[in-house]
Amino acid sequence: MAEQRAGVIHDLGYRHYDGPREGVATIARTLYVTGLRHAFGLGRSGKSKILPFLLLALCTLPAAIVVGVVTIVGLSELPLTYAGYTNQVQLLISLFAAAQAPVLFSRDLRHRSIVLYLARPLPAYVIALTRWASLATALLVFSVLPLLVLYTGGLLAGLDVGEQTTDLLKALALLLLVASMLAGITGFISSVSLRRGFAVVGSIVALVVVPGVVTAVQAITSEEDADQVGVVAGLASPWSLTNGLASAWEAGVTVFTPPAGGWVVVYLAVAVLVAAAGLAAIVARFLKVGSQ
Amino acid sequence: MSARTASVGPVTGDSEQVIETRGLTKHYGQVHALTDLDIEVGGGVTGLVGANGAGKSTLIKILLGLLEPTSGSARVLGHDIATEGEEIRRFVGYMPEHDCLPPDVSASEFVVHMARMSGLGASAARERSADVLRHVGLEEERYRPMGGYSTGMKQRAKLAQGLVHDPRLVFLDEPTNGLDPAARADMLRLVRRIGSDFGIAVLVTSHLLGELEQVSDHVVVLDAGHLLRSSATGDFLERTGSLLVEVVGGTTERDRFGEALAAAGLTCRPRGTAIAVEPAPDGLSVHDLVRDTAADLGLGLMRLQPDRRHLEDVFLDDAPAAAAGGSRG
Structure with a gap:
């Protein structure tokens, strides 16, 4: 009997769906989680996992080595602070942002599948915000993971809990700013230049070249006793903003021209502004595409 | 109108x-x-x-x-x-005119994702996708990246995503x-x-x-x-409800049949191997008349259908009128 039925395809006809349909919040959460996974290549082809995980390994490996050294040698404190660590791997974080932002922001626009999203319940601005949140979270995960390795290893090695926790919290606050700014900047660049290559190059210019120039300017101005100019120049890139704040908060980062007094507030305000402007630009871009 | x-x-x-x-x-x-x-x-x-x-x-x-x-x-x-x-x-479902499929994802994955974007839960989305992909006729290829699809397969995938949320x-x-x-x-x-x-x-x-x-x-x-x-x-x-009639044989049979229909009171024109029969005056059943005439003459009826050209004819007839009367510009 079973054998007789094996080759038969039973056409059940079209079946309607009368189950539950989720609201906007749940759909947005699904999109957020999918985006976060895609940023690491999860749920995509095997090839897409190589770069994010290679960068993640490069970013985390030194932390593991430091922990090993601290444990074996028996140091009483970490050789560098958490914010200092981020400062050391800032190139890797920039590369991750530049490489993965197009995954979240260029693909849908380039292949025009964005139209299929827009023909569904989520409004354009929610899609844009969700994409930004996915990338910012991915960046946060990427940059916090090595710090957690350091922190856990440090505590296991018997370092002072209070001191380490204060240090870590400072670094986390800075990373929150970094992730928001980088997601806004690279997200906007990727949503405008839809060719992946252009988007990556554009992001690298914004996150690597510009900060490099700023650092050079700061080094020169500090040499020439024109510190104030260097402080102002620091407003020009996300990394110089972050490092300036880190230095002002005594988080273990030294810069050529550290901001002081009112400048710290200005740095913080500009950082928040950069993040907000990037986010607003992404939303505007999606709204424009939506009405085409 | x-x-x-x-x-x-x-x-x-x-x-x-x-x-x-x-x-x-x-x-x-x-x-x-x-x-x-x-x-x-x-x-x-x-x-x-x-x-x-x-x-x-x-x-x-x-x-x-x-x-x-x-x-x-x-x-x-x-x-x-x-x-x-x-x-x-x-x-509402929407199948756009232009290409809108990411090439590096399979139809199966993509349609599931689109179902979720319409608010279906994870398992419902999977079930509906499988169903709908079967209905549109995407078989094994549904597991391949869509970049390699033919135009026909792409159209089916586009249709599937538009139907997946019922x-x-x-x-x-x-x-x-x-x-x-x-x-x-x-x-x-x-x-x-x-x-x-x-x-x-x-x-x-x-x-x-x-x-x-x-x-x-x-x-x-x-x-x-x-x-x-x-x-x-x-x-x-119905407006121009003409019929297209064809009988077995060549032009001789066509002409014989056409003349007989004309004699019975219908307006006919030859068109190719067929005859176009204009709408009959009231009270005359064209279909019956065609059948009876064919039977009387001993001719085999091969085709009897509404004259398909007329939908387009109507459109063409209307267009100049609307253009002239319209307030375009």
């Missing part, structure tokens, strides 16, 4: 209009994409015909709430497009675009099935009248953003 607004009645039991527009107008600067459009669309399959640039895609985008009309209003599934776009998009109304924008004749026939059959077997109202656009005649219950004709005509497909044919 009796009025600018022509109601096209539903074929399903549902008496509610699925689409209703009132004075819908869309201007892009100097370009008038839609002008004062009043349309009502019921259940079943409705064909939206017009040349390229007639405003078909613009109308669909406005109805989806993706574009804001310059003036006028519209209701889709009873919801106002201006204020209830989210509710509309929840129960919409009440689906907009199909030029679904036969770029397909070869066999794939075109398949797609049209599928469109027909969606309207009849699936019970989903369909608004399908095409610039080919012949296609829509095969699948539509109603036809709405747009010309440069104006409504040219909106009525049941049958009405188009």
